[in-house]
Amino acid sequence: MALVGLNQPDLIVIEGYAFGRPNAMAPLAELGGVIKHSLYVAGWPFIVVPPTRAKKFACGKGNAKKDEVRLGVYKRWGFEAPTNDEVDAYVLARIGLAYLGLDDDLIKPQVEVVKDLKKSA
Secondary structure (H helix, E strand, C coil): CCCCCCCCCCCEEEECCCCCCHHHHHHHHHHHHHHHHHHHHHCCCEEEECHHHHHHHHHCCCCCCHHHHHHHHHHHHCCCCCCHHHHHHHHHHHHHHHHCCCCCCCCHHHHHHHHHHHHHC
């Protein structure tokens, strides 16, 4: 995979698999493996955030429903998006900022998520 000419990111944040959807697992795992391998070969740092950690970071509990995540994101950061995928991407970006120490205005659940991610890295 040629990545010449692109800027080196400080961190790439990838959402982990949702194990509750068994029919989609094989294609996701195959694609996820290729993406992670490509990032590793390119030397780009990345972390994988399980969906429960992303939900906890967004609204304080790891078993939150999509509408609770959307509301939590809006209340905390004032961010709205037309799709849940965009809301999830925003949460992953916020996690990346916190992981890199670029956001220190964190509540307890967010600190716990970052600490857990760094421990498993």
